[in-house]
Amino acid sequence: MSNFNIQSILRENIKNLTPYSSARHEYTGSASVFLDANENPYGSALKQNYNRYPDPFQEKLKTALSKIKGVPPYNTFIGNGSDEAIDILIRAFCRPGVDNIMVFPPTYGMYEVSANINDVEIKKVNLTPQYQLDLDSIADTIDQNTKIIFLCSPNNPTGNSIFREDIEIVLNNFNGIVVVDEAYINYSRQKSFIQELTEYGNLVVLQTLSKAWGLAGLRIGIAFASQEIIDIFNRIKPPYNVNQASQQLALDALTNIDQINQWIRETIDERSLLVKNLLKFDFIEHVYPSDANFILVRTNNPLKIYQHLNQMGIIVRDRSKVSLCEGCLRITIGTPEENNRLLEVLKEFK
Template sequence: MKESFSLDALLRHNIKKLVPYSSARDEFKGEASVLLDANENAFGSPYSKNYNRYPDPLQQQLKTKLHQIKGVPPENIFLGNGSDEAIDILFRAFCEPGQDNVILVPPTYGMYEVSANINNVAYRKVNLTADYQLDLDGIAAAIDVNTKLIFLCSPNNPTGNSIRRQDIETILVNFDGIVVVDEAYINYAKQPSFSKDLPEFPNLVVLQTLSKAWGLAALRLGMAFASQDIIAIFNKIKPPYNINQATQEIVLEALDRVDVVNEWIKETVTEREKLATSLRELPQVEHITPSDANFILVRLEQPRAFYTFLVERGIIVRDRSKVELCEGCLRLTIGTPEENKALLHAIHTFYNHTS
């Protein structure tokens, strides 16, 4: 158990003093036949189902169901409007604008930098190594007394590889600020989630999402797992009804279909390996980064021309060729077997034509 960590020392002064908004559904919990406390429309909704009542502000049913699946107690779970809401709250809770800083390890998920800019918080970039692992010495050198957050994405986006677990643990042990481990793609990886390590690391925040393996991207539901004290801060800052009732209902129903999701994960991993094997046979493919995600990062000849060729044929991939350390690379999401065959056919067509 880490002994030197002090959450109170990290928290912004205005957040310490903040009195959160108390909603009608915070002040009354339970069942009642006449609800005249929240200024809702008592007649219902102009829809086949009524959504005239405010939802549970703390999504207790959802958290109980997630506890059964993830093994994380409900009091250690925050639900947000995508993981982006949790990222933004971390900045607002712990980073004094114009004073504090965070550490990013590019190439990585772009919202960390966007959120830093929105909140007027400086960010220090410590690039990953050539094999997309952490530069521990560089990170240690970048930390100062005003460094509040370190963002680590594992499996990493856009590279797809997992960060070495012992390196993440080294940072957790030696850094007295908050370490954010973004596990958006953890369902596709062999490594275990850091969510099981919350009791050992009070400075750990784990981010996950239902947008990837669970196929619920349109609903925008992200998860943060952390100590009860950190989750209490999240709940203090968030809007009172940040997860709408329709989303809560749909997700509750979806969470009963773990077996379906597990089959999708298995098929995605199988298709990922098949696609990577096929690409390695092409002389125009220079490198494929080993992936623990539902995509692969491929360095190949004429990436921009090939990207344009795909767009003209209605196949959209992500051009990462101008991202530092990803020069010449395209990021290919793993599709259905039919979609992957269409991609491979396009690759053969393009390079046979241009060779």
């Protein structure tokens, strides 16, 4: 929305917030003697020294990401996982006990958890049976206190991408923040919405280094948005929200893009092969199309299949109690060896 005014929905206490100013925040430049942050000057108990506080704004990592994503560093926020970005958005724009967010089940559960933690109402509009947006119901459900819409595409746990035209309709007609969560975008045929940041002032795109980049243990989440929204993130976040080890290891990983692209291609190939082989079992009723590194599989006995796999040391996700996922298991695409082991164990299921 070209005329979107972020200040119109920002909470008053956030407008007036004086952020914590850390030692490394106040000083920029080069120095050889650091006597400003009460650090241990002798080093750390590790081979790698971590006695100094990390860059609070992760400038080197943002610059490296900018070269890959084509998004300027000032349009980039890096958090302790995407969950931090989700939480900050709700705290920035939703007044507890007054405002609400909108989600579209079945979808990623942390939107609802973060809203509940912050005492913010959740309005739910189920996806259609084809796992797409119900635009009419969305329009009927939005009210004046709806401040954030969370869209997951490719969606978790269904695996499909939401129609791009439908997301654009929401962006063009909603006078609030629209979050497009693209945690699985590397496995999708769809284009990322980061290309639309200059078009929509109310757009926030979430991505992560946890999936395709294989860095789930480092907790590196990314939000791309207008500079005005990124400034709000930086005012609210803790001063050193991403540790030095995670920043450096993520920087190292970003130099291995050829390896990552190869793993993505292998995962997509394995996804197709696994779907083909799963459909040979008579207890597998349907495998939903996926643009992610997992598949949603409808079975005739999800609990017993889940328990059978569990007993054989294979863990999948039972989603059978989730709305519109009745009878379903969510299966992450593993290595060829892991996928073959899954199929072998399923052959033993009676």
